[in-house]
Amino acid sequence: MRLSNPPFERALRDRVRAEVKRSKEGWAEYRRLRKVRASALRVAISKGICSLLSSCVGLFWLTYWPRGTPWFSLGFAIFGLGLAPLLAYALPSRFDDCRCVLGHQPISDSALARLALGRWIRSTVWFLWLSVVLCVALTLVRQGATVDSATAAALGALNWGVVLGISCALAAWRPGWASPVVGLALSVAGFCVFFLQFAFGRVQIEVAERVTAVLPTGWALHALRVGWEGGVVAMAAAAAVAALPFLAWRRAVAALEETPIDPPEPESPPTPADEPLRAAAFRETPPWLSAGPIERAFAATLSPRGLIVADFVFEGRVAWSKTWRLSALIAAAASLWALALVPAPAWTFWLPIAFVGLPMLGGAPHGIAPAPQGGRQIATFALYPVGIGEISRVFLRSGLVRIVAWAPLLLLLLAAAAPDLGTSVSGALATGAKGILVAVAMRPLSALSSFSMCMREALPMGVARVGLLALTVLALCATVAGGFMLFVVKWGLVAPGFALLLLPPFALLAIACRRIDRGRVDLMRNE
Amino acid sequence: MIGWARVRVSLDRLSKSFGPVRALDAISLDLEPGSLVAILGANGAGKSTLLRCLAGIAVPDGGTIRYDGERFLRARLDLRRRLGFLPDFPALFAAMSVLRHLGMVASLYGADQEGLDLRAATLLGEFDMLPLAEARTGTLSRGQRYKAALVAHALVDPELWLLDEPFASGMDPDGIRAFRSIARDAVARGRTVLYSTQLLDLAERFSDRVVVLDRGRLAAFDTVEALGGLGVLDTLFQRLRDERP
Helix, strand or coil: CCCCCHHHHHHHHHHHHHHHCCCHHHHHHHHHHCCHHHHHHHHHHHHHHHHHHHHHHHHHHHHHCCCCCCHHHHHHHHHHHHHHHHHHHHHHHHHHHHHHHHCCCCCCHHHHHHHHHHHHHHHHHHHHHHHHHHHHHHHHHHCCCCCCHHHHHHHHHHHHHHHHHHHHHHHHHCCCCCCHHHHHHHHHHHHHHHHHHHHHCCCCHHHHHHHHHHCHHHHHHHHHHHCCCCCHHHHHHHHHHHCHHHHHHHHHHHHHHHCCCCCCCCCCCCCCCCHHHHCCHHHCCCHHHHCCHHHHHHHHCCCHHHHHHHHHHHCCCCCHHHHHHHHHHHHHHHHHHHHHHCCCCHHHHHHHHHHHHHHHHCCCCCCCCCHHHCHHHHHHHCCCCCCHHHHHHHHHHHHHHHHHHHHHHHHHHHHHHHHHHCCCHHHHHHHHHHHHHHHHHHHHHHHHHHHHCCCEECCCCCHHHHHHHHHHHHHHHHHHHHHHHHHCCCHHHHHHHHHHHHHHHHHHHHHHHHHHHCCCEECCCCC | CCCCCCCCEEEEEEEEEECCEEEEEEEEEEECCCCEEEEEECCCCCHHHHHHHHHCCCCCCEEEEEECCEECCCCCHHHHCCEEEECCCCCCCCCCEHHHHHHHHHHHCCCCCCCHHHHHHHHHHHCCCHHHCCCEHHHCCHHHHHHHHHHHHHHHCCCEEEECCHHHCCCCHHHHHHHHHHHHHHHHCCCEEEEECCCHHHHHHCCCEEEEEECCEEEEEECHHHHCCCCHHHHHHHHHHHHCC
16 A cells, blocks of 8 residues: 655645745745754664664673573573563554544555554664664674674564564454563563573573573574574474464454444443532542552642642652562562572672662652653643642652652662672662762752753843853752762762752752743743 | 535434433434535534544444445445545644645545646645645644645545534634635535534534534534524524523
8 A cells, every 4th residue: 555646746846846936935934844854864863873772782792791602592582572562562553543644534444454564563673673683693693603694684584573473463462461561571581581691601501592492582593503404493483473463464454444443432421410529529539649658658748739739740640659569579589689599790780779779760650751750741730820849849759758768678789789799788888878869869850851851941042041051061060079079988078979969950940940930931842 | 536526415314322422313414415514513412423424434323324325334445535534633644744645645535637736736825835845744733734634635625525623723814714715616516515613603604504413413404594594503502502401
């Protein structure tokens, strides 16, 4: 199904240009508004950066990983398997996009489904395909295989096809277990498996090989490992799985044709129109207040007005206590790993530390999602009579409460890992405490970065704006200097370092809030 | 597609429910080719649902839609090529330029006749969209986006024009004037133009007939003159409001 009409578009473009060129102003405006190429360049750069970053990651593996181990293959196979539910989650949204734009046009639903599938596959090429090809090539090199680049690219393409095939099948058949959370967990698990080779070295190689051979995303790598002759079956099986998109596509089309594309309409209960008002349903206690001890502790720090603002900005979507329990499990497991099981390289602890610490740095249930901190919601906040200062105070308090809640976990983990980190328990605790102080100081910057996503300075470039930028740079320099002082061994520098670290972010946040309140900032920027 | 093709629209006891809400309740009416019809009704009366059913986007629970006597189903691509539906918030591919959008819609409708590019340029000029021809649709304002979709719609010139709230689309006065002009021209060519609106004064002056819906039921379907002349719609809506329980 070809949706473009090049001859018509060429003819129309020539005609339009001839028309607008009649006036100099018209032609200038036309050229100003013609952003297609610039946009394409921007997209290419951003996607190129993704590929570049993945290449850097690959180079990192290439440098540090030992040769001849199958653990990398296993980790990569699990990682690929984890990508499938994530991609499967994206496919229906591609369908929805296409249906939204083209559903009322005279195009058959099967053509629509084909179009959506094509767009979905193309969207994975830049990042996924390049990354997969790169990873496969590197894996082969690390395994000591002598293959040319064309073979590596072909194997990468086959593995990419396998991932897409599984994704398509999951999107079409929609099994209950194939949620994005499962995909994320598998991806993380695959990443963790990379570390296992340091723990087990050349031990348990057979286990890794067997598990790799079982996973479809590992078949292509396994085939090369066992040799071309023995690997034919594995290669054929991988090719069969890669062909699944076509079968799954038919299933998806059938599902599409069965589903009417009625717009979602709210069902009105047969109750009197003023029933919710009389029941004062809108004044009920926000559900998140009763969600867990951390949420309750946070609510206790707020005034009645603060509670209203918190309910407004968080939309009741907080699950800090639940996330804390997960963090506690991770911390406990990592501590046991450090204390009882095997000696592990110190840097392997950065992964659990990151999982435990991210909720402190971010604030969303997943720790890193900025949405409940404002982000693009700032445009929504701007519509209502809620002060930016009120919102900031809620963000800061929520951050402080979470830091207090998560700090013991971080300290526990660091204390347990102290021998592996090559330091004493007290030294590890001191470092952890300093890290917590940094997290406290970064809260205003975290809130500011979330606000800035949809803000734009309304003033044109001039003395005032240059001064503001200079002040910002100075403040950031002071923050860095404060952070440096904090980690210098001399204890006398800790207090002034923390003060220097803390003051500029708070000052910047106060300045930003004041500028917003005085109407110096546009708050409705969408791009 | 530009020519003298005409389509006769017949609805027979068309019904559609959303859960307990009856959006359309046994609507029956016949629309003559070459007529300009305004659909009126309070919020939730079923205007958009009626248009979506006619466009094959919503599936009726009961009743039939016939175009020239042929039963309309979503699978009938041949019939769908004879109609065009413009939602109140038309969705466009954000990365696509206006020009490419026109090319895409022309391809979908199989419009490839001589002089199509000239007509497209003329329409873009009428709606002040020439400077934006190569701009991405994602960068356009709401009114400009609606204009882009409307130009594509007018370019393929289907036999049945279905427009949801074109006068509340964010178009500027020049755009609205241009729309009224091309809609009148289309009707003069035998096209049937069916649009929903909440503007009673405008509907009285810019329509051959009006369809008034009240809680999914057909409350009136006639010319403004037959209903009582200018100002009658205001009275009619007041009466319908008073009759509600």
